[in-house]
Amino acid sequence: MLQTPEFIFAAKSVLLTLAFFVFAFVQSLVVLYTPWFSGNRIQEKKYKQGLLWKRMPLIGLNAFLIIFINFFGLYFGYSLFNHGETPEFYIIGAQILLIVVFDDIYFYFYHKFLHENKWALHHIHGIHHQAIMPFPMEFIYVHPAEWFLGSFGLFIGVIIAAILGSPVSAVAFWLYIVVRNLHETDIHSGIKSRIFNKIPFIAPAEHHDLHHSRPFGNYASTLLIWDKVFGTEVTPEEVKKGKKA
Ligand SMILES: [Zn+2]
Numbered sequence: 001m002l003q004t005p006e007f008i009f010a011a012k013s014v015l016l017t018l019a020f021f022v023f024a025f026v027q028s029l030v031v032l033y034t035p036w037f038s039g040n041r042i043q044e045k046k047y048k049q050g051l052l053w054k055r056m057p058l059i060g061l062n063a064f065l066i067i068f069i070n071f072f073g074l075y076f077g078y079s080l081f082n083h084g085e086t087p088e089f090y091i092i093g094a095q096i097l098l099i100v101v102f103d104d105i106y107f108y109f110y111h112k113f114l115h116e117n118k119w120a121l122h123h124i125h126g127i128h129h130q131a132i133m134p135f136p137m138e139f140i141y142v143h144p145a146e147w148f149l150g151s152f153g154l155f156i157g158v159i160i161a162a163i164l165g166s167p168v169s170a171v172a173f174w175l176y177i178v179v180r181n182l183h184e185t186d187i188h189s190g191i192k193s194r195i196f197n198k199i200p201f202i203a204p205a206e207h208h209d210l211h212h213s214r215p216f217g218n219y220a221s222t223l224l225i226w227d228k229v230f231g232t233e234v235t236p237e238e239v240k241k242g243k244k245a
Pocket residue numbers: 128139188208212
């Protein structure tokens with residue numbers, strides 16, 4: 001079993017995800033314990049450094065959960081992917097874009113629901129919103145039920161991309177994992193965006209940080225377009241004027 005292509009593909013993919021958890025942990029230590037980014041922070045209040053260690057049990061549980069779900073999802077979903085030759089770069093780009101669009105719109109709607117349903121906000125999504133001034137590792141500080149719900153986004157994106165086009169290249173999928181996780185740690189970093197704010201339609205850290213500082217509006221994670229289309233976008237200027245979404 002350990003030598004099968006299914007096992008190797010699933011194992012490589014979850015190792016990549018695991019590498020990002022380590023990256024986010026190191027990034028959190030830097031943000032919380034060094035002054036390196038202090039001049040570039042979005043919110044100015046002082047961090048409570050001990051929060052990282054207090055958050056770790058739930059973060060660890062969610063890390064285990066996502067590795068378990070992704071491993072079995074990718075193992076049994078092996079045939080959804082193209083494991084042959086790496087396609088042209090524009091095909092890879094188109095496949096990544098399709099996964100982003102469907103993963104992200106799925107996130108937008110369940111995230112919005114978790115805010116509009118008072119029970120869900122109080123009992124489930126409220127855990128993620130204990131982070132008012134987020135640091136990178138808090139991207140997986142969520143209720144396990146929410147984490148489980150969110151884990152389907154990736155598979156929805158891959159399945160729709162495969163139906164609309166052709167099976168997603170394994171390389172495109174791995175690049176997607178890299179880009180998606182880099183963006184997730186960026187929007188929870190508490191540090192002003194330097195890269196994602198230069199890419200059209202992509203949400204910078206300031207967009208999600210504002211959502212954490214006062215949880216109304218800005219429900220999208222990666223693409224700014226959903227909040228614009230559905231009228232839930234909030235800007236720092238509107239917050240200053242006292243407008244709610
Ligand atoms: Zn968040």
